[in-house]
Amino acid sequence: MIEVKNIFKGFNGVEILKDVTFTFEAGKTNLIIGQSGSGKSVLTKCIVGLLDPDRGQVLYDGRDLAAMKAKEKKAIRTEIGMLFQGGALFDSMTVIENVEFPLQMFTKMKPNERRDRARFCLDRVNIKDKDGLYPAEISGGMQKRVAIARAIAMQPRYLFCDEPNSGLDPVTAIVIDNLIQEITQEFNITTVVITHDMNSVLEIGENIMFINKGENWWVGDRNSILKTENEEVNNFVYVSKFMSQFRDQI
Amino acid sequence: MLSACFSWPDKFSVFWNHVMKEMIRLGVKSLGIVILMSAFMGGVIVIQTNAAIDSPLIPAYTVGFTTRQSVILEFAPTIICLILAGIVGSSISSELGTMRITEQIDALDIMGVNSASFLILPKIIAAVIIFPILIMYSMATGLVGGWLACQSLDNISSQTYLMGLQWYWDPFYLQYALIKTAIFAFIITSVSACEGYHASGGTLEVGRSSTKAVIYSCMTILLTNYVITQLLLL
């Protein structure tokens, strides 16, 4: 469980996050949704500690991130898996080396155990026979999937995915959504997924925060989001023709 | 940031692997250009000195002596290091800058890797080890280049040149040059790594940071060169 309390964050005098408070629950897929530029990525970076919030607290199972000593921070980081919006694979390493990297740094696994684990993770994101290629040599969607494999390689307790299925075809997108939900339930992970894809919202949205202009605007789940009266959320959900037809039917 | 950079590596085997890779990248890959430049430099110094001291009062072996002194004391360690600052410095800072803007450094931090020490320390160590070796090659080829140039001049024989090379030799000259080189290696890698590591924004910024890296390392080298020479050769 991750609790975020009264987070404020600004850049050069412009406030991006305004008083965001939310609880990300363990064993559930927690979604952060909202329009482009609303502050989703900034919020996630504040939660994982890549950015320091101007004010507010982030609690990992009750432990305050800002108050931790360097050693504790390091320990908690090995429990975090993160998928960046751009993938952020290491250019200088091959696909399999990327996935093996955290294992190599933080476990005592033998090289063949590492390789097996990495292959297993790559299998789960449907990447086969690409082991020896470099990130620049595979497609954008594949890079994203390799990055997911890297994020789950260490069996994290906290998993952050910034747009896990942007740039993926609908079939693969569902595979990834389901994978995320599966491992979340299987290992009781606290998963935070950032998305603006309505398909994912309906597929895996168990605990949803809608963020608008840096504020926590609305909270609910995949059922209540279809019925809410909130104007901004409605505009977000029913903007496409398909979804508005769908609303007329229900 | 340098203090973060000098913390004990997370995993020594991985770290040592990186040092080896960097040695090859920073050292072995620059060897060709270093040898080429040094050979020509040595040759030109011989021809110029020879032309300048065209007097019966000065012995002919002065050419060899002057060449040795300029190549070993100044040309190989300082000039070649300035060139290496251009080659190696810009490559380090653009590599790290790209890693920064594509969030690869953030990815390392998130995993709990000390990104500064993981990325920068191997480069510094590799350069401090490999640059002095490169510079020794540069000295040797510089002197050989000078010897080759002698073959084209009538008034100075190989023997005279070689005699000049050995005239009044103090091993401390070599020590001085290598100490200098190691310090320059540290300057080049740390300055350019810092520039790249702290890049932000887009590809334009990465380009700008690599230009800055080269300029700052060259300036620092020139200044340090002056100070070290004052301290060591007085």
Ligand SMILES: Nc1ncnc2c1ncn2[C@@H]1O[C@H](COP(=O)(O)OP(=O)(O)OP(=O)(O)O)[C@@H](O)[C@H]1O
């Ligand atoms: N490092 C930064 N410096 C200054 N402003 C920033 C920085 N990072 C983000 N911002 C600003 O914060 C706002 C929110 O950005 P953020 O990346 O969180 O958007 P987002 O909700 O993730 O959008 P998207 O869905 O397009 O990824 C944007 O207006 C952006 O300009």
Ligand SMILES: [Mg+2]
């Ligand atoms: Mg974003």
